[in-house]
Structure formats: C-alpha cells, structure tokens
Amino acid sequence: MTIAVRAIARLLLGPSVVVAVAIMVKGYSDVGDGFSAGVIVALAVSLQYVAYGPRRAEAELPLLRLAPFVAVAGLLLALAVGFFPLVSGKPIFTHWPAPGVHPTRIGTLEMLTAVVFDIGVFLLVVGVLVVLVHQLADDSSPTP
Amino acid sequence: MNLVFSLAAAVLFGAGAYLLLKRDLVRVVVGASLISQSAILTLLASALTRGRAPIHPLPDAPVSDPVVQSLALTALVIGLAVTALLLVVVDRVSHAYHTITQDDVAASEAAREEALERVGADAEALTE
Amino acid sequence: MTALALALVVPWAAGAVLVALDGRGRIVCWLCVGTLATEIGALVALAVQVLPGRAVHSVTGGWPADVGIVLRADSLGVAFALVSAVMLLAAVVQSIVEGVQERTFPGLVVLLATGLNGLFLTGDMFNFYVFFEIAMTAAYVLTTYGGGRRELGAALVFAAVNLLGSSVFLLAIAGVYRVTATLAMETIALRMADVEPNAAILIAVGFFIAFGVKLGLFPFHFWLPTVYTGARPAVAAILSGALANIGAYGLIRFGAGLLPNELALGATALILIGCASIVYGGVLAVSRRDPAETLAYSAIGQVGYVLVALGVGGPVGLAAAVLYALVNSLNKTMLFLAVGVRGPLISAVFALGALSVAGMPPAVGFLGKLALVHTGIVAGSPALVALLVAGSALSFVYMFQMYQREFWRTPPADHPSRWPLQLLPAMLAVLVLAAGLWPEPLLALSRDAAALLSRGGR
Numbered sequence: 001m002t003i004a005v006r007a008i009a010r011l012l013l014g015p016s017v018v019v020a021v022a023i024m025v026k027g028y029s030d031v032g033d034g035f036s037a038g039v040i041v042a043l044a045v046s047l048q049y050v051a052y053g054p055r056r057a058e059a060e061l062p063l064l065r066l067a068p069f070v071a072v073a074g075l076l077l078a079l080a081v082g083f084f085p086l087v088s089g090k091p092i093f094t095h096w097p098a099p100g101v102h103p104t105r106i107g108t109l110e111m112l113t114a115v116v117f118d119i120g121v122f123l124l125v126v127g128v129l130v131v132l133v134h135q136l137a138d139d140s141s142p143t144p
Numbered sequence: 145m146n147l148v149f150s151l152a153a154a155v156l157f158g159a160g161a162y163l164l165l166k167r168d169l170v171r172v173v174v175g176a177s178l179i180s181q182s183a184i185l186t187l188l189a190s191a192l193t194r195g196r197a198p199i200h201p202l203p204d205a206p207v208s209d210p211v212v213q214s215l216a217l218t219a220l221v222i223g224l225a226v227t228a229l230l231l232v233v234v235d236r237v238s239h240a241y242h243t244i245t246q247d248d249v250a251a252s253e254a255a256r257e258e259a260l261e262r263v264g265a266d267a268e269a270l271t272e
Numbered sequence: 273m274t275a276l277a278l279a280l281v282v283p284w285a286a287g288a289v290l291v292a293l294d295g296r297g298r299i300v301c302w303l304c305v306g307t308l309a310t311e312i313g314a315l316v317a318l319a320v321q322v323l324p325g326r327a328v329h330s331v332t333g334g335w336p337a338d339v340g341i342v343l344r345a346d347s348l349g350v351a352f353a354l355v356s357a358v359m360l361l362a363a364v365v366q367s368i369v370e371g372v373q374e375r376t377f378p379g380l381v382v383l384l385a386t387g388l389n390g391l392f393l394t395g396d397m398f399n400f401y402v403f404f405e406i407a408m409t410a411a412y413v414l415t416t417y418g419g420g421r422r423e424l425g426a427a428l429v430f431a432a433v434n435l436l437g438s439s440v441f442l443l444a445i446a447g448v449y450r451v452t453a454t455l456a457m458e459t460i461a462l463r464m465a466d467v468e469p470n471a472a473i474l475i476a477v478g479f480f481i482a483f484g485v486k487l488g489l490f491p492f493h494f495w496l497p498t499v500y501t502g503a504r505p506a507v508a509a510i511l512s513g514a515l516a517n518i519g520a521y522g523l524i525r526f527g528a529g530l531l532p533n534e535l536a537l538g539a540t541a542l543i544l545i546g547c548a549s550i551v552y553g554g555v556l557a558v559s560r561r562d563p564a565e566t567l568a569y570s571a572i573g574q575v576g577y578v579l580v581a582l583g584v585g586g587p588v589g590l591a592a593a594v595l596y597a598l599v600n601s602l603n604k605t606m607l608f609l610a611v612g613v614r615g616p617l618i619s620a621v622f623a624l625g626a627l628s629v630a631g632m633p634p635a636v637g638f639l640g641k642l643a644l645v646h647t648g649i650v651a652g653s654p655a656l657v658a659l660l661v662a663g664s665a666l667s668f669v670y671m672f673q674m675y676q677r678e679f680w681r682t683p684p685a686d687h688p689s690r691w692p693l694q695l696l697p698a699m700l701a702v703l704v705l706a707a708g709l710w711p712e713p714l715l716a717l718s719r720d721a722a723a724l725l726s727r728g729g730r
C-alpha cells in the first residue's frame with residue numbers, strides 16, 4: 001500500500017472515534033444511532049487492515065485482540081439497560097427520564113438511558129465487525 | 145413515486161435472481177444480498193409520505209413516517225450480518241473443496257454419493 | 273409480565289456470555305443446560321398463567337399498543353415455545369454426552385433459544401422478523417457444526433435458501449404495513465378485514481411462500497434433504513424439532529390469526545399442496561437407504577399434514593394443526609437424536625418412533641393422526657380421509673423399513689454404544705409414551721390455541 005494510504009489510515013483512526021461518539025450522543029434527538037457510529041469506527045479499523053496488512057495492524061493496535069469481549073460487553077450493556085426497569089415493575093425498555101420530563105445535563109450533554117443503550121449497541125457493532133474483518137483477513141484458516 | 149420505487153425494487157430483484165443462478169459462489173452471495181436489498185427498498189416504499197422529519201420539537205408542517213426507516217435500518221443490519229456469515233462460509237467452502245464454483249462442489253458431492261451407494265450395496269450383498 | 277421478560281432476557285444474556293467462553297469445557301456446557309432449564313421453568317410459569325384462555329400482554333416502555341412493541345404470551349405461542357425449548361435441551365444434552373467439538377456450540381444453541389422464545393412470544397410483526405432472523409442466524413452457524421465438507425455445503429444451501437425466504441417475508445411485511453399502517457398483530461387482524469382483496473391475497477401468498485420455505489412444504493422442499501443429511505444428527509434434530517416449528521407457528525398465526533378470509537379462499541389450494549407434500553415425502557422416503565435421508569423426506573411428508581389441517585380450518589382443523597405440529601416436532605427430535613446410536617434401548621426408541629410417525633397407539637403420534645382424521649371427517653371429504661390413511665400406511669412402511677435395515681440386518685459385530693448416549697433418546701421415548709397415554713395437557717393447549725384464534729386473537 002502506498003505511503004499516502006498508510007498515512008491517512010493512521011490519521012483517520014482518532015477522528016473516526018470522535019465522529020462516532022458525536023453521532024451516538026446526539027442520536028436520541030437528531031439523526032444518528034449506535035449502529036452507524038459502530039460502523040464508522042469499524043471502517044477505520046478495516047482501513048488499518050487494508051493499509052498495513054493483518055499482522056502489522058494487529059501488532060500495532062493490541063486492543064483489537066479484545067474485540068469479542070467488547071462485543072459481548074456491549075450486548076450485555078444494552079440488555080441491562082433494556083431489561084432493568086423490570087426491577088421496579090415497569091415494562092421493559094422504559095427509558096429514564098420519562099417523556100416530557102427534563103433530563104439532567106452536564107454542560108450540553110444530556111443524560112438519558114437511551115444514550116447508554118446506544119453505547120452498548122456501538123460496542124457490539126464494533127466488536128462484531130472487527131472480529132469479522134479479522135476472520136476474513138486471516139490467511140492461515142484451518143483446512144478440515 | 146411509487147412507480148419509481150417499484151421499478152427499482154424489480155430491477156434489483158431481477159439482478160439478484162440472475163446472479164443467484166451463476167456458478168461462482170461469491171456471485172450467489174451477492175445475488176442473495178441484492179434480493180434482500182430489493183425487499184428493503186419495498187419496505188421504504190410502503191410508507192412514502194412528504195413532510196418534515198419528526199424530530200422534537202415537531203414542526204407545524206406534515207410529518208413523514210419514521211417507522212419504515214427504522215424497519216429498513218434494522219433489515220439492513222440483519223442483511224449485513226447474514227451476508228457476512230455467507231461470505232465466511234464461502235471462504236471455508238473454498239478451503240474445504242479447493243474450488244469456488246458450484247459445478248465442482250456438486251460434482252464432488254455426487255462422487256461421494258456414488259461411493260456411499262456402492263458401500264451400501266456391498267453391505268447388503270454381504271448380509272443377504 | 274416478569275415471566276415473559278425472564279424467558280427472553282435469561283437466554284439472551286447467557287447466550288452472549290457463553291458465546292465468548294470456550295464451549296468444549298464442562299462448566300460452559302452445564303451452564304448452557306442450566307440456562308435452558310431456567311428458561312423452560314419461566315415458560316412453564318407462563319403456561320400456567322395463560323392456559324385458561326388468557327393472554328399476558330406487555331408493551332415496551334409503557335407506550336400504547338401501536339407505538340411500542342407489543343409482547344404477547346398466549347397459549348399458542350407458549351405451547352410452541354415450551355416444546356421447542358424442551359427439544360433444544362434434549363439435543364444439547366445429547367451433544368454434551370457425545371462430546372462438544374466446537375467452542376461456540378452451547379452459546380449458539382442458547383441464542384437460538386432466545387430467538388425462538390422471542391418470536392413465539394411477540395405480538396408485533398417486525399419484532400417477529402427480528403427474532404426470526406436471530407434464530408436463523410444462530411441456526412446457519414449451527415449447521416456448520418463439525419466443520420466437515422458436508423456440513424459446510426449444507427450450511428451454504430440452508431443459509432442461501434432461507435435468506436430468500438426471509439426476503440419474501442420482508443416483502444410481505446412491507447405489504448401489510450402499506451395497507452394497514454400498523455405493526456401490532458391485533459390491530460392488523462382488525463384492519464385486514466377492510467383491506468382490498470387483491471392486496472390481501474398477494475400478502476397472504478407472500479407469507480405462505482416464506483413459511484413454506486421454512487417448513488419444507490412440497491414446492492419449496494428441495495433444500496431440506498441436503499441440509500438434514502449434511503448436518504450432524506444433533507443439529508438436524510434441532511433444525512427439525514425446534515426450527516421447523518417457526519414455519520408451523522407462522523402459518524397458523526399469520527394465516528388463521530391475521531388473514532382468516534384469505535385462508536378460507538385458498539383452502540382448496542392449501543389442502544392440495546399439503547396432500548402433494550404427504551405423497552411426495554412418503555413415496556420418496558420409502559426409496560431411501562440412509563436413515564437421515566429417510567427422516568428428511570419423512571419431515572417433508574409430515575408437514576403436509578399440518579397444512580391440510582390448516583386448510584380445513586375451523587376450531588377442529590386449527591386444533592389438529594397445532595397438535596400435529598407439536599407431535600411432529602417431538603417425533604423428529606427423538607428419531608434424529610437416535611440416528612447413529614446402537615444398542616437395545618435405541619432399537620426400542622426407534623420402534624416407538626416408527627409407531628409414533630405412523631400414528632399407532634400408545635405413542636403420541638396416534639393423537640395427531642386421530643385429530644387429523646377427525647378434521648377430514650368434519651370437512652366431509654372421504655377422499656381426504658382416504659389420503660390421510662394412505663399417508664399413514666406409507667409412513668409405517670418407510671419407518672419399519674428403516675428399523676429393519678438399521679437393527680435387524682446389522683451384523684452382530686456392531687457393538688452397542690455406551691449407555692449415556694442411549695439414555696437421552698430413551699428419555700424422549702418415555703416422554704412420547706407418557707404424552708400418548710396422558711394426552712390431556714397437549715389436547716388442552718391445542719384446543720385453547722384454536723379457540724383463541726377463532727375468537728379473533730383477543
């Protein structure tokens with residue numbers, strides 16, 4: 001791969017995470033959700049694979065090794081947010097704050113359980129897509 | 145508007161069906177993916193409304209129906225997962241059979257069936 | 273409501289965790305069994321709540337029914353969910369006794385259980401599609417269990433064909449949303465009565481194709497023998513005993529529940545297709561040598577009976593369809609799990625399975641056949657009753673041919689398998705016998721489900 005592709009691949013990784021977080025955080029009231037955020041980060045990671053090859057990409061980003069556990073953690077987070085209202089006797093997927101109630105804010109960031117759910121979906125999508133790219137990039141798959 | 149969507153869905157379905165009948169397994173996967181895209185396009189076409197996006201605070205103008213878009217998004221995610229799975233299975237098949245065209249896969253299956261028939265016939269002749 | 277949500281979240285969360293762990297270890301396997309047992313417990317609690325003609329409703333987020341996703345447990349859904357969960361548990365235990373070969377097998381079965389529970393216990397059409405896809409994706413991966421060439425070929429055929437079926441299902445959902453503008457099944461049932469007949473017929477055909485592909489009915493059966501013979505017997509047991517229930521449930525719920533007028537219109541066609549399935553499956557099963565292949569063609573034949581009962585309709589026909597679908601699931605799981613195992617217990621299991629598929633007492637298959645013949649009599653068609661009896665005779669022929677080939681002609685040097693492998697099919701056989709001798713729960717469930725549908729899904 002040419003030097004331009006490698007440089008861009010390296011540079012795109014950080015901004016992709018920033019864009020993904022922005023999409024997730026405003027997703028409850030504007031265009032955006034956890035899935036598209038996850039795909040953006042997964043695309044940036046796939047670009048690493050394409051530019052540097054699987055071995056070097058995985059050596060330089062040791063976090064990728066944790067991808068299956070990230071996926072499972074994301075799914076469990078999403079399920080926890082969804083099924084937690086059972087504890088207080090409400091139907092599942094009842095978000096807090098209820099519609100019409102003003103949410104608490106930190107600066108311009110609003111705290112909603114829907115955003116936590118989207119974070120869970122984001123982690124799940126990133127984990128699954130990174131595992132997929134790793135699986136397809138692997139040259140030494142076992143022959144049955 | 146409905147006509148354009150219907151035509152597009154029909155073209156996608158036709159292209160997908162044509163590809164499904166090809167010999168190369170990767171083209172079969174692409175064909176299946178195209179057919180699922182045509183279904184998603186029909187899903188979007190099932191609630192075509194003109195209006196503003198229904199994002200709070202709601203505008204005074206008529207509001208378009210967002211349910212279909214969420215249905216289409218969900219279907220796209222599912223299509224992604226299944227296409228990815230199919231591609232990995234095709235990858236494994238290519239390693240197992242050392243070929244990626246359907247005819248050769250079918251031929252090796254037929255050879256195996258013949259061998260089974262011969263073994264079965266021998267076993268029956270033995271126990272008769 | 274708690275039992276309903278527990279039946280969903282326990283296998284979902286457990287499946288997510290189990291997929292990440294190594295399934296070949298004993299702890300993970302027994303965790304999987306524990307999860308399935310907990311889920312069956314939740315379903316039994318739910319069954320106790322819904323049996324006397326009630327239903328448990330819950331809408332996500334407390335929104336009104338047309339805005340939120342409706343979760344609904346009624347006797348039809350709970351019956352299918354319970355039988356499928358028990359069949360999954362049996363297949364998993366048999367695989368554990370054989371020795372699990374792949375890391376993700378227990379986790380995948382639990383995720384399949386999640387998908388099945390979700391789609392049997394939901395009252396929202398698109399939620400049905402989502403759980404349907406969860407179950408199918410887990411099944412696609414399960415079909416590759418074993419990793420050999422045949423398994424991979426079977427998985428490819430299975431995935432491609434069912435992806436097509438899912439796309440047709442999505443087209444039908446798009447059609448329903450276009451004409452009724454809602455996704456909640458109860459509201460759809462109400463509004464469907466006013467829909468223009470042409471559109472409704474197209475939608476009904478779409479649903480029929482989608483579920484016919486899933487079940488392996490006659491015109492859409494071509495993938496079934498390849499997949500059932502290529503996959504491992506435990507996986508074939510899962511596919512025929514749990515996954516085929518989706519097709520039967522879908523036909524009953526979407527056909528008799530949502531589109532009763534179109535079902536009545538197409539009754540003759542449905543009965544004809546069902547009869548073609550019975551004859552095709554039976555005749556081809558007689559000519560097969562491999563037990564897995566015989567069982568695959570038998571599966572094609574058996575689902576024809578469900579379609580015939582559905583075509584006749586009415587409370588008798590619907591009850592017969594539900595009962596036969598459940599009985600068939602039990603039979604097929606027991607028989608597929610007994611394929612490849614040898615020993616005196618297994619020959620008894622096979623004999624009982626043969627009796628059950630052919631419809632002889634005291635096996636539970638007798639109940640199913642009895643209900644079907646009753647349906648034929650109610651329909652007032654002697655030809656139909658004659659065909660049903662002929663189908664049973666064909667089943668008898670191929671099942672005993674298979675028994676003869678496997679257990680009478682085998683040379684005595686073939687030693688019996690170790691007893692834990694024989695134990696589980698024997699337990700399923702005891703269940704078949706018990707259900708045949710004490711049929712009240714099954715009959716009550718199926719009659720309740722039929723009454724529910726005739727009442728209009730309330």
